[in-house]
Amino acid sequence: MTECAGHGPADAAAPRGMLRRRPEGWLFKGIYGLVLASALVAALDVPGGEANPGQDALWVLLTALTSGAAHGYAHVIAQRASGGGRAGPGRVRAVIAEWPLAAAVLPTVAMLLAAAAGWWAEDTAADTALVLNTVLLFALGASAARTAGLGRLSSCRAGLLDMLIGLVIIAADALIE
Structure with a gap:
């Protein structure tokens, strides 16, 4: 069986339950x-659109x-193709295990819904979501590095590299607008 981030043999030894699994999977997602x-x-x-x-x-x-569903189902197909046995309840579990991907978009969704409620303009909500997501990328990147056993400085470097992805998206958004 091939290994993929958060879905390798190490996960098989982890206790059952989504919150007790090793944190690499939910950090990645x-x-x-x-x-x-x-x-x-x-x-x-x-810009300029309604x-x-x-x-x-x-x-x-x-x-x-x-x-998330596509990613989880891709793992099911890959396991089936590698001869990992028949698919059963593991199919649903593989899809449900992708919950951190959907949970990560909830702050953005909440900001957009706040804009829909008239609490602020959509542009402000979008810009705030981009900044918050960039800060969260730093936090998750640093947290993942700490979980992997890296020191504080190395963890900050890892967080900054993840944060760079958010900054690239912000720069691309500014250039395209």
Whole structure:
């Protein structure tokens, strides 16, 4: 069986239950979800276009749920193709295990829904979501490095590298607008 981040043989030895699993999987999926949310909010925030933050929030959430389901199901297909046995309840578990990806987009969705409620402009919500997601990328990157046993300085460097992804998305959004 081939190993993939958070889905290798080490996970088989972990206690059952989504919250008791080794944290590498949810850190990986959380970072992926934050990058996805940032890219989506940047793409959906079209300057000069009619603002529809409620619809944008729905798109961000549906895209995250679909991406998580596709990622989980891809693991099922890969396991089946490698001769890992028949698929059973593990199929559903593999898809459900992608919950951190969907959970990571919830702050972005909440900000867009706040804009839909008229609490602030969609542009402000999108910009705030991009900044928050970038800060969260740093935090998850540093946390993942600490979990891996790296020191504080190395963990900060890892967090900064993850944060760089968010900064690239912010720069691309500014250049495209």
